Amino acid sequence: MTSDVYRAVREVLAVRQFRDQAVPEEVIRRILEAGRLTASSMNLQPWHFVLVQDRSRLRELGGLVPTGPYISEAAFAIVVAYDKSSRFGVSDASRAIQSMALTAWAEGVGSNWTGFGGLEAVRLWCGLPDTQEVLAVVPFGYPRAARVLGHKKRKPLDQVASLEHYGRPVEGT
Ligand SMILES: Cc1cc2nc3c(=O)[nH]c(=O)nc-3n(C[C@H](O)[C@H](O)[C@H](O)COP(=O)(O)O)c2cc1C
Numbered sequence: 190m191t192s193d194v195y196r197a198v199r200e201v202l203a204v205r206q207f208r209d210q211a212v213p214e215e216v217i218r219r220i221l222e223a224g225r226l227t228a229s230s231m232n233l234q235p236w237h238f239v240l241v242q243d244r245s246r247l248r249e250l251g252g253l254v255p256t257g258p259y260i261s262e263a264a265f266a267i268v269v270a271y272d273k274s275s276r277f278g279v280s281d282a283s284r285a286i287q288s289m290a291l292t293a294w295a296e297g298v299g300s301n302w303t304g305f306g307g308l309e310a311v312r313l314w315c316g317l318p319d320t321q322e323v324l325a326v327v328p329f330g331y332p333r334a335a336r337v338l339g340h341k342k343r344k345p346l347d348q349v350a351s352l353e354h355y356g357r358p359v360e361g362t
Contacts, residue, residue: 197291202341204299205259207330212264216296217242220329221267223292224285230277236285239268239315247328253310254326257303263328264298268311270321279306282324289327299332 191199217240224238241250242265250268251261260266269286271278290300304311308323317323352359 193295194291197295199341201291201294202299203301204330204332205301206333207259207262207264207299207328208333209262210264210331212296212298212329212331216293216298217265217329219296220289220293220298223288224267224269227281227285227288229281229284230275233275233277234281235272235275235278236282237270237317237321238285239270239317241266241268241315249314250311250326253314254304254308257301257326257328260303260326260328262330264330266326266328268315268317268323269325269327270312270317270323273320273322278322279324286325286327293329297331298329300327300329302327 221238221240224236225234229235241247247263247266248261250266251258254260267289269282271282275281286302290302293300302325304323304325306322306324308326311323311326312319312321347358350359351357
C-alpha cells in the first residue's frame, strides 16, 4: 500500500498554469499551517510567510519575479522569507516550501518554486523588514492541465544513491 506522503512526493510536479478557480480558505490555511509546522534548525523558525490573494497584487508580484511571470495567474501566492542572521535560514525555509507544496498537492492544488534570493524588490513590495531575505515566491492554484502520473523526469536511483559505499548499487528499492 502506498502512503499518502509517498504518493504526493511521487506525483507532485511543478505547476505553472493555473485555472481561474478560487482555492477554499480552509485549504489555504492548511497550506500555511504546513509551513508553520515545519521543523527548523534548533526550532528557531526563522521564516515569515506573506500570503498574497488580491488579483491586482498577484499581477504586480508576477512582474517582480523574472522567472515566475505566471504568478499573476495563480489563485494565491506565498512569499517565503527568512531571517538573514540565521545560518540555516535557506534550509529551514526550503523545507517549509516543500511542506506547503506537498500539502497543497494532496488537496489537488498545484504550486511551484520561483526565484532564489535576490528578490529585494519583493521584500520592499510586501513590507518585510530588512532583517529578512526573500528566498522564493510560491504561486498556488488548481492546475490548468491534468498532469500525467509517471511524467516525472528524474535520474535513475543508481545514479543518485549508493549502498554503504559510493558506487555500490542499491537494489530492491
Ligand atoms: C530551488 C528551486 C528554484 C526554482 N526556481 C524556479 C523558477 O524561478 N521558475 C520556475 O518556473 N521554476 C523554478 N523551479 C522549478 C523547477 O524548475 C522544477 O521543480 C523542476 O524543473 C522539476 O519539475 P517537475 O517536478 O515538474 O519535474 C525551481 C525549483 C527549485 C527547487
